[in-house]
Amino acid sequence: xxxxxxxxxxxxxxxxxxxxxPIINGEQLDIEAYAGLYTGRTKITRLxxxxxxxxxxxxxxxxxxxxxxxxxxxKKGENTQLFRDVVHKIDGRLxxxxxxxxxxxxxxxxxxxxxxxxxxNELNAYRTxxxxxxxxxxxxxxxxxxxxHGSLADAFKSYVRTRDYCTTSKxxxxxxMSAILVSIETGQFTHVxxxxxxxxxxxxxxxxxxxxxxHCAAGLAHLDSKKYKLAARKFLEVAPELGNxxxxxxxxxxxxxxxxxCALASFDRMELKNKVIDSINFRNFLELVPEVRELIHxxxxxxYASCLDYLGNLKANLMLDIHxxxxxxxxxxxxxxxxxxxxxxxxVSVDLHVMANAFKTTVAGLEKELEAxxxxxxxxxxxxxxxxxxxxxxxxxxxxxxxxxxxxxxxFDRDVRAMLLRANLIKLEYxxxxxx
Amino acid sequence: xxxVESLVAQIQGLxxxxxxxxxxxxxxxxADEFLHNESTRLLPFLExxxxxxxxxxxxxxxxxxxxxxxxxxxxxxxxxxxxxxxTSCVADQIRLAPEKFIAVCKSxxxxxxxxxxxxxxxxxxxxxxxxxxxxxxxxxxxPDFLQICLLAKCYKTGFSILEDDIFEVxxxxxxxxxxxxxxxxxxxxxxxxxALELLHNVVTAPMSSINAIAxxxxxxxxxxxxxYNGQYYSSLAWMCILYIELANTYSIGKISELETYIQTNxxxxxxxxxxxxxxxxxxxxxxxxxxxxxxxxxxxxxxDIANTVQLSSPKEAEMHVLQMIQDGEIYATINQRxxxxxxxxxxxxxxxxxxxxxxxxSIQRIMTLSKKLTxxxxxxxxxxxxxAKVGRERQRFDFDDFDSVPQKFNI
Numbered sequence: 001x002x003x004x005x006x007x008x009x010x011x012x013x014x015x016x017x018x019x020x021x022p023i024i025n026g027e028q029l030d031i032e033a034y035a036g037l038y039t040g041r042t043k044i045t046r047l048x049x050x051x052x053x054x055x056x057x058x059x060x061x062x063x064x065x066x067x068x069x070x071x072x073x074x075k076k077g078e079n080t081q082l083f084r085d086v087v088h089k090i091d092g093r094l095x096x097x098x099x100x101x102x103x104x105x106x107x108x109x110x111x112x113x114x115x116x117x118x119x120x121n122e123l124n125a126y127r128t129x130x131x132x133x134x135x136x137x138x139x140x141x142x143x144x145x146x147x148x149h150g151s152l153a154d155a156f157k158s159y160v161r162t163r164d165y166c167t168t169s170k171x172x173x174x175x176x177m178s179a180i181l182v183s184i185e186t187g188q189f190t191h192v193x194x195x196x197x198x199x200x201x202x203x204x205x206x207x208x209x210x211x212x213x214x215h216c217a218a219g220l221a222h223l224d225s226k227k228y229k230l231a232a233r234k235f236l237e238v239a240p241e242l243g244n245x246x247x248x249x250x251x252x253x254x255x256x257x258x259x260x261x262c263a264l265a266s267f268d269r270m271e272l273k274n275k276v277i278d279s280i281n282f283r284n285f286l287e288l289v290p291e292v293r294e295l296i297h298x299x300x301x302x303x304y305a306s307c308l309d310y311l312g313n314l315k316a317n318l319m320l321d322i323h324x325x326x327x328x329x330x331x332x333x334x335x336x337x338x339x340x341x342x343x344x345x346x347x348v349s350v351d352l353h354v355m356a357n358a359f360k361t362t363v364a365g366l367e368k369e370l371e372a373x374x375x376x377x378x379x380x381x382x383x384x385x386x387x388x389x390x391x392x393x394x395x396x397x398x399x400x401x402x403x404x405x406x407x408x409x410x411x412f413d414r415d416v417r418a419m420l421l422r423a424n425l426i427k428l429e430y431x432x433x434x435x436x
Numbered sequence: 437x438x439x440v441e442s443l444v445a446q447i448q449g450l451x452x453x454x455x456x457x458x459x460x461x462x463x464x465x466x467a468d469e470f471l472h473n474e475s476t477r478l479l480p481f482l483e484x485x486x487x488x489x490x491x492x493x494x495x496x497x498x499x500x501x502x503x504x505x506x507x508x509x510x511x512x513x514x515x516x517x518x519x520x521x522x523t524s525c526v527a528d529q530i531r532l533a534p535e536k537f538i539a540v541c542k543s544x545x546x547x548x549x550x551x552x553x554x555x556x557x558x559x560x561x562x563x564x565x566x567x568x569x570x571x572x573x574x575x576x577x578x579p580d581f582l583q584i585c586l587l588a589k590c591y592k593t594g595f596s597i598l599e600d601d602i603f604e605v606x607x608x609x610x611x612x613x614x615x616x617x618x619x620x621x622x623x624x625x626x627x628x629x630x631a632l633e634l635l636h637n638v639v640t641a642p643m644s645s646i647n648a649i650a651x652x653x654x655x656x657x658x659x660x661x662x663x664y665n666g667q668y669y670s671s672l673a674w675m676c677i678l679y680i681e682l683a684n685t686y687s688i689g690k691i692s693e694l695e696t697y698i699q700t701n702x703x704x705x706x707x708x709x710x711x712x713x714x715x716x717x718x719x720x721x722x723x724x725x726x727x728x729x730x731x732x733x734x735x736x737x738x739x740d741i742a743n744t745v746q747l748s749s750p751k752e753a754e755m756h757v758l759q760m761i762q763d764g765e766i767y768a769t770i771n772q773r774x775x776x777x778x779x780x781x782x783x784x785x786x787x788x789x790x791x792x793x794x795x796x797x798s799i800q801r802i803m804t805l806s807k808k809l810t811x812x813x814x815x816x817x818x819x820x821x822x823x824a825k826v827g828r829e830r831q832r833f834d835f836d837d838f839d840s841v842p843q844k845f846n847i
Binding site for chain 1: 601602603604605606608611633636637640641642644728731732733734735736737740774776778779781782784785786791794795798799801802805806808809812816819821822825
């Protein structure tokens with residue numbers, strides 16, 4: 001296929017090809033391609049999230065598609081609770097093939113009970129034998145078992161239990177990575193941060209893949225706590241060799257999107273150029289999401305209209321992303337404000353009509369936005385509302401200094417007089433108390 | 437032993453020189469009790485004395501005759517008598533017996549209030565304060581005078597007294613009343629900064645138990661603070677939840693909410709006599725909103741101002757802006773043809789001779805104040821009472837500490 005056609009065709013859900021096709025773009029999300037980026041539980045969670053979001057937006061076609069794929073994926077696993085959930089959500093709308101399969105549920109549950117007994121027996125045996133390595137593996141297996149069956153809290157506990165039986169740093173890293181995985185799934189990013197620092201503190205050097213994975217996890221944690229600058233920095237440090245190796249958490253497209261958007265919202269111009277635009281590493285990621293790449297370049301070269309256009313197009317799809325969903329609006333607002341500030345920065349006076357055109361908005365709306373920024377002291381300027389011009393305004397240092405001097409003098413005067421008075425009053429008080 | 441006639445003769449004889457006066461003073465002090473016993477009979481004898489020449493004696497007799505309860509028509513005569521005395525007495529003589537003087541003034545004030553004509557008391561008491569005044573010292577006379585001025589609504593006269601600094605105080609209660617009344621007079625004169633200063637002194641004065649004056653002063657302090665500064669310092673928020681709530685509503689910045697809050701609590705504000713101030717708080721909010729606009733806009737239409745500040749029409753906005761320009765709160769010009777307001781910068785360039793002189797005199801003043809403060813600090817550090825109190829509060833077993841207070845003071 002021609003490179004151009006590749007971009008527009010909806011390909012087969014073939015993971016190896018997906019790296020070359022932009023999944024997150026302005027068109028409606030191709031769910032199969034999107035889901036193909038991930039493996040494991042996160043695939044299911046993402047599909048369910050998309051289904052919920054589409055349900056809220058009344059996009060039934062996409063919702064059904066997502067639910068169907070989720071159903072199939074869950075059936076491949078052993079999580080009966082999720083299965084029941086998804087059946088309930090489908091509600092028979094996809095026909096009989098996607099209905100409740102109680103036989104399957106019972107079989108899986110029976111198997112689960114048997115497995116659990118087996119694991120417990122093994123673990124007890126190991127514990128009596130007091131062989132550290134076996135105990136560690138026993139707990140690990142337990143953790144895996146709980147994870148596949150959907151009891152994430154128990155999985156986390158089991159993984160953490162292995163800590164006492166870890167002997168090499170490889171064991172420690174394995175424990176940390178498992179704990180991180182479960183914590184990301186449950187959304188407890190404080191644990192994520194603490195286990196990342198534990199992993200980074202291991203004595204032996206970590207292999208680059210693990211380092212990249214830890215960076216991704218750290219980026220996600222920062223993103224969740226709204227520290228966009230730190231999140232951007234972490235995502236930018238991820239090595240391109242990561243590829244698909246962390247698919248159970250994050251895809252390289254996500255690294256590019258999250259990193260790009262956070263950087264755009266929080267970096268200043270110099271940092272943006274050095275770390276994002278000129279960075280060879282990150283360029284590889286940006287190739288996967290050409291729209292994000294284009295919008296960053298547009299922003300840097302002050303083509304605000306097209307930059308904001310790209311952002312607008314991407315918004316619908318970004319809202320379907322499980323990690324970015326809560327932050328899309330904030331990031332967008334910050335990027336827009338930065339654009340406004342950057343636009344007005346080099347000029348002494350700006351015609352608001354021209355600016356409104358550049359930002360594809362009305363003059364009245366633009367005036368309101370600028371007013372907010374000026375009040376917030378992010379732009380030093382004043383608006384001539386009559387002629388619709390923005391004038392840059394630089395504070396007069398000399399006058400301001402005189403004013404402050406006089407004010408400080410007055411305050412000092414007042415305070416010293418009050419002090420003298422109060423001292424006298426206290427003197428009276430203890431004279432009186434002495435006489436008592 | 438004594439007769440009133442003999443005393444009168446003594447007064448007439450011994451009122452000429454300083455030595456005579458001190459002799460007279462001793463005589464009068466001894467005769468004081470007798471005079472008080474004869475209080476009802478004394479008034480006619482006053483006609484034999486001249487207040488300008490015989491101020492001291494006149495004072496004693498006057499004080500004795502006014503020491504008991506006074507009826508209404510007695511008050512009428514006495515008020516005339518005392519006002520004449522106060523305006524014409526000699527400062528040096530009365531300073532020899534300040535407590536008597538203050539007692540006379542106090543009873544004068546009560547009489548004037550009884551006759552419900554406080555304005556009659558203003559000028560005489562003003563003279564009295566001026567004559568009694570020893571620099572920077574507060575007397576009981578001050579709050580009484582301010583109270584009369586408030587009741588007579590003669591704010592300007594009262595204000596002239598407030599311009600002097602006060603550093604020494606005899607009675608804390610006098611001080612609180614002085615500051616409270618003084619604050620109210622400044623509010624009447626619209627000198628909000630000085631009012632804030634006075635009210636702040638009351639509210640932060642060291643007192644071992646809370647008293648009602650401080651509570652009332654605090655309520656007014658919050659309101660004036662909102663009018664002048666747009667905020668208040670919450671270190672004193674122990675009482676008057678009503679007013680704290682008002683301040684919180686104010687800080688949110690919505691006129692409608694503020695007005696509803698005031699409406700619902702109207703009677704409470706009224707009972708505190710603070711309704712006028714509260715209305716001023718509301719108008720200050722409009723002012724503050726308009727002032728904020730000057731930071732963002734160079735020109736703005738009256739319609740937009742009305743919309744932003746939540747006024748009902750451009751006409752009202754024009755009224756507000758005009759008032760603010762006249763009061764000097766903003767610098768602007770109104771273009772009626774276009775319905776536009778143009779905001780200007782503060783024209784003060786700090787380049788004139790007057791400004792230099794102003795700065796220079798401020799510096800001098802502050803240096804004097806600093807010296808005063810250091811002097812007082814040294815004085816107190818050597819004061820045995822203070823050292824005793826500090827010594828008492830120290831730990832007894834700090835043997836390793838550098839012992840800066842001599843052992844003798846560890847009581």
